[in-house]
Amino acid sequence: MSPATTNAKPDAEIYSQPLHYCLTRTWGMGTLTNSARFTLLRDERNWRAHKALFALNNAGVYLRSRYLLRRQNWAYLKDRLNGMILLYGADAGSRTAKAVPNLRRRA
Helix, strand or coil, X not given: CCCCCCCXXXXXXXXXXXXXXXXXXXXXXXXXXXXXXXXXXXXXXXXXXXXXXXXXXXXXXXXXXXHHCCHHHHHHHHHHHHHHHHHHXXXXXXXXXXXXXXXXXXX
């Protein structure tokens, strides 16, 4: 870890109460994102990566090596993959593609 510099520009601005809520509850980042109680100044890619990691934590999927091969993690991954296959399946005429036309594959 390197020491912080005083002239470093922040990636986001957020008040202390929403930040505390975000860090003390597993669902805090999702609530923060939905309530839009922050201002993203730059580095959107970093923000999205952290949001995805918080969502995994909220779902009970832990990425530490001792938890990585747990049955719960594999079940979550299987559910996500099955959902993606149903949503973006190879068959362009699938039920999902007909029900939601914007989700069809782009050529």
